[in-house]
Amino acid sequence: MASLVSVERASLALGTSQVLDAVSLGVSGGDRIGVVGRNGGGKTTLLRVLAGTRTPDDGRVARTGGLRVGVLTQDDSLDAASTVHEAVLGSMAEHEWAADPRVRDVLVGLLGGLDAPVVGGLSATVGPLSGGERRRVALAALLVASPDLLLLDEPTNHLDVEGVAWLAEHLSGSFARPDTGLVVITHDRWFLDAVATQTWEVEDGRVHQYEGGYAAFVLAKAERERLAGVVAERRDNLLRKELAWLRRGPPARTSKPKFRIDAANALIADEPPARDDVELMRFASTRLGKDVVDLLDARLTVGDRVLLDRFTWRLGPGDRVGLVGVNGAGKSTLLRALAGEAPLAAGKRKVGVTVRLAFLTQEVRELDAWADRRVIEAVEDVRSVVRLGRKELSASQLAQRLGFTGPRQQTRVGDLSGGERRRLQLxxxxMDEPNVLLLDEPTNDLDIETLTSLEDLLDGWAGTLVVVSHDRYLLERVCDRQLALLGDGALRDLxxxxxxxxxxxxxxxxxxxGVREVPGAGRVAPAGAAPGAADGGPSPAEVREARKVMARVEKQLSRLAEREDxxxxxxxxxATDHERVLGLNRELREVVDEREALELEWLEAADVAG
Known part of the structure; x- marks a missing residue:
């Protein structure tokens, strides 16, 4: 594939921090690259170097002639006085954009349709729009323009589950062509798995490159650290635990070629399950009794709008529930009703006598009172020691688990970033040792490493958990059950x-x-659908043939794995022979392309074989 951008030995320092240290990499046509790493580690700076808006201190950046680059930044540059139509469609005539299925797909997927109801219509002025609406408009404008190289900084922020699903399909479908490239910074691990064919990890000034999305990245990172003899025991254990969950998780996540399953099993042979549900349920019942929080024959409203009508929900000890729904369906309001902060229009709320409830809202201003105090003081103000499951942790140890290293614990709260303030809230x-935990979008502003640490903590937490999130990976990882607000006044089990x-x-x-805010779900296949499902499924002969194909492909993949090694x-x-490395890298890319084609063939056969 043609090279779009190449970076050779680029170095860049911000103050005393070396953000990029002799980094060499490139983006070619057909590449879909996910960028991960700690907050503040240099991901956005790397994107700016690729875009040409930031020049490295040393090194060289080359771009193909006439390259059209589109960038989605954290802060949009939309003209506040323009209309949504002008921002997204520019000077395109109505017959031109209305007749283009690609443009219509973007308008429907991000803005709610040809009249853009999500943002108040195409004639709406950009200025009064909310931050989330402006971000949708900026992203829609980029996708309509369809540049050669698309650089996206956290594009899933402010998108609900349906919006994320639509965007993943669009980027890996109609946008993915041999002449276009995509680089996306994201903390959404489901999205990363759905979109990326490569993953870049920005760490300590270096960029480690891995083939595949998040699941492949976790496996490759664990193997790389094992081979390098890394002694960071806790991080290694977290990676192995994450692998164990990926291997034992939902069926859709485990339908991987056999050689990858074998590679993961070699690393997690003695790893226990991510959490012991029976033991945690016993702990939770001891701490909570049988009654937790009940909403009985309840009616929930916002103004004149009825969110839920005559519903009953009994939260039990040890329940781990994820709440999903379109933006505006009432998820946060329902959490507030559970917490007793939003009144019911009708019905009754009952709370068990032993309940100790904690509620993580999306508001971080509660920390303003601690602006002049140190992080560790804000934590120790709650208590100095906490028990999580069978473990007892000091305030400093818990802060460390959630990303506040020793020096960072001495930082003033007022100097923390948005993600760090979120971590401090958690x-x-x-630290208050709740036995009922309500979390409203807990993944906002958290990097993947912090998310993994949070999930590790929740694995050993004995209590009742309710999570509102658009992060599908988190919902699958920490929750045993999902409920939906579909926008029709009912709460439904999933x-x-x-x-x-x-x-x-x-x-x-x-x-x-229902509320049709982001109707991109129309392109998502029903769960469990398989080839032949509509006509009774594959015949025995087709199943036998599919199994033969799987066996043949597995042998080919095994040989390719040896060649790749x-x-x-x-x-x-x-390593010191640049020309030799480039030649070997070209050969490696051919192997990777062949492997991906074989994996697709294996998966198609596996769908038939069952």
Whole structure:
């Protein structure tokens, strides 16, 4: 594929921090690259270097002639006086954009349709729009323009589950062409798995490059650290635990080629399950009794709008529930009703006598009172020691688990970033030893490493948990059950998880009911659908043939894995021979392309074989 951007030995320092240290990498046509790393580690700076808006102190950046680059930044540059139509469609005539299925797909997927109801219509002025609405408009404008190189900084912020699903499909579908490239910074691990064919990890000035999305990244990172003899025991254990969950998780996540399963199993042979549900349930019942929080024959309203009508919800000890729904369906209001902060229009709220409830809202201003105090003082103000499951942690140890290293614990609260303030909120909540935890979008502003640490803490937390999140990975990881607000006044159980939610939303919208904010779910296949399902499934002969294909492909993949290992070894041995490394890298890319084609063939056969 043609090179779009190449970076050679680029170095860049911000103050005393070396953000990039002799980094060499490139983006070619057909690449879809996810960028991960700690907050403040240099991801956005790397994106700016690729975009040409930041020049490195040393090194060289080359771009192909006439390259059209589109960038989505954290702060949009939209003209406040322009209309949504002008911002997204520019000077395109109505017959031109209305007749273009690609443009219509963007308008429907991000803005709610040709009249853009999500942002108040195409004639709405940009200035009064909310931050989330402006971000949708900026992203829609980029996708309509369809640049050669698309650079996105946290594009899933302010998108609900349906919006994220639509964006993932668009970027890996109609946008993904041999002449276009994508680089996306994201902390959304489901989105990363759905979109990325490569993952870059920015760490300590270096950029480590891995083939595949998040699941492949976790496996490769764990293997790299094992081979390097890394002694950071806690981090290694977290990676192994994450691998164990990826291997044992939902069926959709485990339908991987056998050689990858074998590689993961070699690393997690003795790893226990992510959490012991039976033991945690016993602890939770001891701490909570049988009554937790009940909403009985309840009616929940906002102004004149009825969110939920005559519903009953009994939260039990040890329940781990995820709440999903379109933006505006009432998820946060329902959490506030559970917490007793939002009144019921009708019905009754009952709370068990032993309940100790903690509520993480999306508001971080509660920390303003601590602006002039140190982080560790804000944590120790709650208490000095906390018990999580069978473990006892000091305030400093818990802060460390959530990313506040020793020096950072001495930082003034007023100097913290948005993500750090969010982490401090969580730390203070957990220090209070609640037995009922309500979390409203806990992943906002958190990097993947912090998310993994949070999930590790919640694995050993014995209590009742309710989470509102658009992060599908988090919902699958920490919750055992999902409920949906579909925008039709009811609260519904989702035995099939988020996939069932997307299917139900599509059906509801097609019938003309519910709030159609982001109707991208129409392109998501029903959970469990497989080739032949409509006509009774594959025949026995087709199943036998599919199994033969799987066996053949597995042998080919095994040989490719050996060849890939040899190439990696040769590249390490020739590290100082630039021309030799480039040649080996080209050969490696051919192997990777062949492997991906074989994996797709294996997955298609596996769908038939069952």
């Amino acid at each position: 730390t203070r909540l957990l 035995p099939g998880g988020v996939e069932e939610y997307l299917r139900r939303r599509h059906e509801l919208v097609e019938r003309g009911g 040899r190439l990696h070894t040769a590249m390490a041995a020739a």
